[in-house]
Amino acid sequence: MSFKRPEPVQVVKQRRDGALNALVHGVPYVQFLGIEFDRRGDELTALMPFDEKLIGNPMLPALHGGAIAGFLETTAVIGLAWSVLWEDIESGNIDTEELAIGHLPRLPKTIDFNVDYLRSGLPRDAYARAKVNRSGRRYASVHVEAWQDQRGKLFAQATGHFLMPVGEDD
Secondary structure (H helix, E strand, O other), X not given: OOOOOOOOHHHHHHHHHHHHHXXXXXXXXXXXXXXXXXXXXXXXXXXXXXXXXXXXXXXXXEEOHHHHHHHHHHHHHHHHHHHHHHHHHHHOOOOHHHHHOOOOXXXXXEEEEEEEEOOOOXXXXXXXXXXXXXXXXXXXXXEEEEEOOOOOOEEEEXXXXXXXXXXXXX
């Protein structure tokens, strides 16, 4: 009885990082806001580095509500797409070179997205994590939480419902 030899860790890590990099940098709005993602295994943490262009009220100063909502929705969409792609990435069924040249999988489409602004977003880096509550063939529900200095002190949260992309076999 012979076992298939596992891929080297570095190959798997490169495939994961390449897929995430292509997914994130394939969306122009993500680049405009400067959003980046830190990956630990299958968990993603989004980072929106502070930039003066994100200030909505210079008198406070506070982050613009639209920038916060865009950050949360982006985190939800990328988190959901990542959770769907994870199995293909792990099995090697996804071509990261194709992703890198812009052949991205279709992303989920937003049905609705509700943001709760819990406190003013301060002029500093913001972090967020998405939790996929339900993901089926056609529909998904995602909850996102955002914080700045302390993970337990949220400044915004959101819940969104998404239409999943239809596969070629549907």
